[in-house]
Structure formats: structure tokens, C-alpha cells
Amino acid sequence: MIPESLQKNLNQCRTLPTLPNIALQVMQVARDPEAGIGDLIPILSKDPALAAKVLSTANSAYYSRQRPCDNLTQALNLLGLDMTVVLTLSFAFANTLHQMQSSALDLKKFWKRSVLSAMAVRVLAKGHAQADQLFLAALMQDIGILALHEIDPQTYVQEVQQAQTHMQLVAAEMQTYHCDHAHIGAWLVAAWKLPTCYVDWIGQSHAPGDSLEAKYIYLSGALADLWVREDPLEAMSEVLQVAAESLDLDAEAMQAVIENVHQHLPEAAQIFGVNLEDPIDMLELVQSAKDLLVERNLRLMQQMAHYQQELQQLRSHHAELHQQLQRDPLTQVYNRGHISQLLEHAYQQAKATQTPLTLMFIDLDHFKKINDTFGHQTGDEVLKITGQILLSMVRKTDYAGRYGGEEFLVIMPGSYADDAGKLAQRLQTAFAQQDTRLAQIGCTLENQQPLKVTASIGIATWEPQQQHPMTSVDVLVACADKAMYQAKSSGRNCVVCYSNHLYDTGH
Ligand SMILES: Nc1nc2c(ncn2[C@@H]2O[C@H](COP(=O)(O)OP(=O)(O)OP(=O)(O)O)[C@@H](O)[C@H]2O)c(=O)[nH]1
Structure with missing residues (x-):
């Protein structure tokens, strides 16, 4: 240590x-x-x-x-x-x-804190089996300050002068010596061969952990500071906080402790030869500190509410960003990266659960022509509408994504090709009905006929005990792609299942 x-x-x-x-x-x-x-x-x-x-x-x-x-x-x-x-x-x-003599250390103040701590612990630990020993431990708790001052007077006095509070002094000691005066005090009383309880309690007096006795010593020091510190109101609110947190004592209980210490000041002053006058009205101080604590708690609650709101905003922003990372900005279906991940996952799941997995490969027909005839913006509009159709028609358990320019995938976990074929037909009907919306934005053919959007769709299914099993996701995609090309070469606007069973949509 x-x-x-x-x-x-x-x-x-x-x-x-x-x-x-x-x-x-x-x-x-x-x-x-x-x-x-x-x-x-x-x-x-x-x-x-x-x-x-x-x-x-x-x-x-x-x-x-x-x-x-x-x-x-x-x-x-x-x-x-x-x-x-x-x-x-x-x-x-x-x-x-x-x-002891020291021109730089205020020994009177030191002794005053020691005596007041001892008085405080006597009230706090009333009825405790080791109340007497706690009295002595509280009295000696800061002895390490004197020891540190003896071995390094110049630096130590600077530390003491800069610290406004006892805990600030402790922090400065930790920074300079990598231990604090409680550790040194424990070492010193051990060197004096005092019983180990003093060593333990003094050693833990700034960080009591679970030790009830060390908590008494810690709180006694904070109480003594009410008479020693130059900012008693601040000291009082710290006392109330320490008392509540470490010993579950409320402001009323602390008021009684302070009153008791206050009553015995004259005789303790006489016995220990120290001036122990009350610098201010302690009881009024307890009331002010209670008000201060209430005010602080209110402020803290307001701050918490504010942080909560900020956290909520950050969370939804994060969720939005996450969505954006997964979605294709133009069509709003999943982008290639994410749909590929979903497909890999669905493939592994299908294998693990021995359930079918169907993949639909959709490629819009003659899309280049749409671009060339009506311009890229119209092409984009067609892609957007295609995305909307996919999102509105695939089930919640299925996933739609954009695989390339005018290529889309639909993953259908648990479905066979037949189910996919039916969905493919419904999709084709919906694609063809884009014409009304396209006519609204002025996309009509020269003969004023509406522009018809069609798609070629290939379907492939992984299923358990397949005769020629699709051994990886890439094979599954390649099979669906192959089926889609077969649909293209069969005149487009139709659906082909990889098993070569053709769903003719009557184009
Ligand atoms: N407007 C628009 N066009 C795109 C986008 N991505 C790819 N394209 C175009 O889509 C067209 C695809 O053309 P092709 O691969 O020849 O296919 P196709 O014209 O649909 O012919 P088939 O597939 O054989 O029916 C190309 O001209 C690409 O430039 C996009 O985000 N917006």
C-alpha cells in the first residue's frame, strides 16, 4: 500500500x-x-x-x-x-x-479536528461493542498527516495549503505519494504496536468499503470538519450526503448527533486542552444544508431528465444511422451488403433447421431502354416504385434487397418454389401497374400508350435431401441467376424456377 x-x-x-x-x-x-x-x-x-x-x-x-x-x-x-x-x-x-512543533502546519486545527472526530464517533457509535476503541481511532485518524509532514515538510505543506477540504488533501497526497495519510497513519499505529483494529480502521478511514467501523471514522472526520472548514454549509451538505450513503442516517439523525457534540464541546475543550467554540449556529446550518440538498437533488433530477432525453435522441439517431447503413438510399430495400449478410444467415439457419430456403432473383426488363428513352430520373423513379412494391408485398419474415442496378433479391426462409412462384406472379402484376403512376409524371410512350415495366424472375430453392444440393450461398445465388437468365431468354416478363418448371405469366 x-x-x-x-x-x-x-x-x-x-x-x-x-x-x-x-x-x-x-x-x-x-x-x-x-x-x-x-x-x-x-x-x-x-x-x-x-x-x-x-x-x-x-x-x-x-x-x-x-x-x-x-x-x-x-x-x-x-x-x-x-x-x-x-x-x-x-x-x-x-x-x-x-x-511537536511546526511553523507551517496548523497543529491547533489538526488537534481540534482530532478531538471533534473522537467526540462525533462517540455519539455515532453509541452502543457499539468497540465504541471506546473507535473513540481512540477517530482521535488518531489523521496522525499520518504529521508523519508525512515530518518526512517531506516542504512539499507536504504546499499540498496542505492548496487543499480546501480534507478529501482534496487526500487526493493531492495520492497524487504525490501514491498513498494517503490514512495509510501512513495505519503504518504508524502498527509501529506503535497498537491492536490491529486501529490499524484497520485508520487505514480504511478514507475508503471504508464495507467496514462499519471505518465508516464511523470516515463520517466522524466529515462531522469534525463542520467546525474546522471555512465553508461550513458546503461541509454540512457533504456530511448529510456521506451519512445517508454510508450509514443510511438521515438529516434528522445527523441533527441529533451535531446537537450532542455541540453540548459536550466545553468539557471536551477542557479535558483535551483545545478551543472548541462553535464558529456558527450549527443547528441553523443543518436546516440550510437540508434545503441545499433538496435544491441539489432537484437540479440533479432535471439534469437526469435532460440526459435521458439526449440519450433517447442519440438512440433513435443511432437506430436511424443503422437503418441507413442497411438500406439502399434510392429504393429503401436492403442494400447489397446487408441482403448478402441476411442471405448467408438464412442459408445457415435453413441447413441447421433442415427447412427450405427460397431465393428470388428479379431483373427489370429493358431497363436501359427506359433510361435512354425517358432519362435517368425516370429510371430512378421506376426503381423507387419497384422498391415500394417489394416492401409492401413481401412478408415480414421475408427480405427484399437491391443486388445491383436493376436487380433485386427476395429471400424467403421456410418457403418452397411454389410459394415463391405465386409471389413472383403477384409482383409482376404490380410492376405492370406502375404505368398509372408513371403516366402521372409524364412517362408515356410516343403513341401515348402507357409505359409498361416488366421483370424477369428466377427462383432457386435449397431444401433438405436435395438430389443436387446447393452447397453454398453462392451456388444458391448462381442457380437463381441462371433461372432468371432463362426467363430473359424465354422472352422476358416471366418466372423460371431452377428446377426448370416454368411459370408462364402469359406475357
Ligand atoms: N436510372 C438508373 N439506372 C440504373 C441504375 N443502376 C443501373 N442502371 C442502368 O440499368 C441499365 C441496365 O441495363 P442492362 O444490364 O443492359 O439490362 P436491361 O436494359 O434491363 O436489359 P435486360 O436485362 O436484358 O432486359 C443500365 O443502363 C444501367 O446504367 C440506377 O440506379 N438508376
């Missing part, structure tokens, strides 16, 4: 924050399964300042009860072993911080 070169610097740095001796002794007691509260008393008694802090914590509103504790034994019994260890380490950690 931590790059090797950075790891080396950390190992060699002699000025990293350390835990004082007393904290190490307390940790030793905590690790001993036989040890009890009684073993802590002689250790704490050696440090009167620490003992006084533990006593005043036991007497604080957090632990308020009828009679105040007058001595350490009572206090420790009230707090319990875990919390006493946590408090001792917290105060030891505070001492470590107070002894």
Missing part, C-alpha cells in the same frame, strides 16, 4: 511522533489477558497530570452520576479497563502532539 521509497523514509525518520513511556506501559497491561483495572492504578499514579485528566473525564457529563468520583480507583471502575486504556493513550497522544 505504501510505496517502497516512502516506506524507507518513514523507517529512517527519527522525528516521527512517538507514544510516551506511560502509554507503552498501559498498552502492556491492556495486552495481558490476566490484567485488571488494579494493575493500571500504580502506572497512572506516577503521572499526576494524567491521573487528574482521567478523573475529570470520569466526572464529566459523559459519565455523570449521582456522586462524583473522588479517587482514581472509583474513576477507573466507572470507566472500565478499555476506556481507561483509550483515555490514557488519548492523553499520551495529545501530549505527543503538544510537544
Whole structure:
């Protein structure tokens, strides 16, 4: 997780924050399964300042009860072993911080965020079996900032100065060091030999994943930022968002958490020696942030609707383009590329399902003459009408396409030549009836007779157990083509089936 070169610097740095001796002794007691509260008393008694802090914590509103504790034994019994260890380490950690000096890092702000995070996690994780340990983890969650500052002060201070928010700082760290202060903090508490829960929670505090405890730590930091950041409204809307997304806590629940933290500010300030005044009216801030979120959601919904509309337009445009790619622009039937693909597919399907496949090859007669007599535009008009006739007459399961200039194909999956022959005759009738439409655009012969459009049609069928099987699509096309040529040489305007059975249309 931590790059090797950075790891080396950390190992060699002699000025990293350390835990004082007393904290190490307390940790030793905590690790001993036989040890009890009684073993802590002689250790704490050696440090009167620490003992006084533990006593005043036991007497604080957090632990308020009828009679105040007058001595350490009572206090420790009230707090319990875990919390006493946590408090001792917290105060030891505070001492470590107070002894550190930095002209560039705002240590007061750092400590304020730590204490507020710890206070916040205490409310958030109330009732959690490891609530005490979470308190200490929240307090120490940013310790990696101090470590990074120790090993690379100049660059790091620049990063800190440029970042407006905690997560911006994390992003800048990732860019510069390929890890963030949560990873460094986890490494440091592991070096202090603190239990692995601290290593895990602190390490994941910026990307909690599924860890509920890491989510508490992450949210506690965001909550602490309400008192630390210069844009509290923005910070509040981030808190509400993080709370909803990670812990499913709504604005009302967060309002209660903030109120609770707010209530305990004076005594936490006293115990941890830090100024914790409310910079602004926090409760009013929650309301404003809720309004802001509603407004944002509305804007987001509008944006979504807009994107949805754009997506719809893009989809239909795409479908249109797709159609255009498949269609012949003049006749609107499938173009050669696509009809060839469809034919290949239909041929494979026919073979796979052992069902017949019939192909019709249509070639308009004397088309050159139409062009020469009436001009290309009229020729185009005839092709257009031919396309319309094909599209209106072939079944939905059949496909019509333009194979060349005045050549068309109709693919008829599942049909035998007989069915195709009937369709071919109907098509010829329809082609011949083009004359009225052509007369409307002035296409009449010199003797004022209407121009008759006819076609020669060849039909070939692939079918299972054929005597001479058509072994490929190309063979099938060649057979239909051959039949069509036979129709041409038989005088045009007729249909020929490849099996040589001729459908005479009585031209
Ligand atoms: N107007 C127009 N003419 C085209 C188009 N594509 C091909 N042609 C013409 O179609 C004509 C086809 O002529 P031929 O191959 O000799 O066939 P035909 O005149 O129909 O004679 P038969 O097939 O023997 O009945 C040529 O003159 C081509 O220029 C097109 O898109 N529009």
C-alpha cells in the first residue's frame, strides 16, 4: 500500500511522533489477558497530570452520576479497563502532539479536528461493542498527516495549503505519494504496536468499503470538519450526503448527533486542552444544508431528465444511422451488403433447421431502354416504385434487397418454389401497374400508350435431401441467376424456377 521509497523514509525518520513511556506501559497491561483495572492504578499514579485528566473525564457529563468520583480507583471502575486504556493513550497522544512543533502546519486545527472526530464517533457509535476503541481511532485518524509532514515538510505543506477540504488533501497526497495519510497513519499505529483494529480502521478511514467501523471514522472526520472548514454549509451538505450513503442516517439523525457534540464541546475543550467554540449556529446550518440538498437533488433530477432525453435522441439517431447503413438510399430495400449478410444467415439457419430456403432473383426488363428513352430520373423513379412494391408485398419474415442496378433479391426462409412462384406472379402484376403512376409524371410512350415495366424472375430453392444440393450461398445465388437468365431468354416478363418448371405469366 505504501510505496517502497516512502516506506524507507518513514523507517529512517527519527522525528516521527512517538507514544510516551506511560502509554507503552498501559498498552502492556491492556495486552495481558490476566490484567485488571488494579494493575493500571500504580502506572497512572506516577503521572499526576494524567491521573487528574482521567478523573475529570470520569466526572464529566459523559459519565455523570449521582456522586462524583473522588479517587482514581472509583474513576477507573466507572470507566472500565478499555476506556481507561483509550483515555490514557488519548492523553499520551495529545501530549505527543503538544510537544511537536511546526511553523507551517496548523497543529491547533489538526488537534481540534482530532478531538471533534473522537467526540462525533462517540455519539455515532453509541452502543457499539468497540465504541471506546473507535473513540481512540477517530482521535488518531489523521496522525499520518504529521508523519508525512515530518518526512517531506516542504512539499507536504504546499499540498496542505492548496487543499480546501480534507478529501482534496487526500487526493493531492495520492497524487504525490501514491498513498494517503490514512495509510501512513495505519503504518504508524502498527509501529506503535497498537491492536490491529486501529490499524484497520485508520487505514480504511478514507475508503471504508464495507467496514462499519471505518465508516464511523470516515463520517466522524466529515462531522469534525463542520467546525474546522471555512465553508461550513458546503461541509454540512457533504456530511448529510456521506451519512445517508454510508450509514443510511438521515438529516434528522445527523441533527441529533451535531446537537450532542455541540453540548459536550466545553468539557471536551477542557479535558483535551483545545478551543472548541462553535464558529456558527450549527443547528441553523443543518436546516440550510437540508434545503441545499433538496435544491441539489432537484437540479440533479432535471439534469437526469435532460440526459435521458439526449440519450433517447442519440438512440433513435443511432437506430436511424443503422437503418441507413442497411438500406439502399434510392429504393429503401436492403442494400447489397446487408441482403448478402441476411442471405448467408438464412442459408445457415435453413441447413441447421433442415427447412427450405427460397431465393428470388428479379431483373427489370429493358431497363436501359427506359433510361435512354425517358432519362435517368425516370429510371430512378421506376426503381423507387419497384422498391415500394417489394416492401409492401413481401412478408415480414421475408427480405427484399437491391443486388445491383436493376436487380433485386427476395429471400424467403421456410418457403418452397411454389410459394415463391405465386409471389413472383403477384409482383409482376404490380410492376405492370406502375404505368398509372408513371403516366402521372409524364412517362408515356410516343403513341401515348402507357409505359409498361416488366421483370424477369428466377427462383432457386435449397431444401433438405436435395438430389443436387446447393452447397453454398453462392451456388444458391448462381442457380437463381441462371433461372432468371432463362426467363430473359424465354422472352422476358416471366418466372423460371431452377428446377426448370416454368411459370408462364402469359406475357
Ligand atoms: N436510372 C438508373 N439506372 C440504373 C441504375 N443502376 C443501373 N442502371 C442502368 O440499368 C441499365 C441496365 O441495363 P442492362 O444490364 O443492359 O439490362 P436491361 O436494359 O434491363 O436489359 P435486360 O436485362 O436484358 O432486359 C443500365 O443502363 C444501367 O446504367 C440506377 O440506379 N438508376
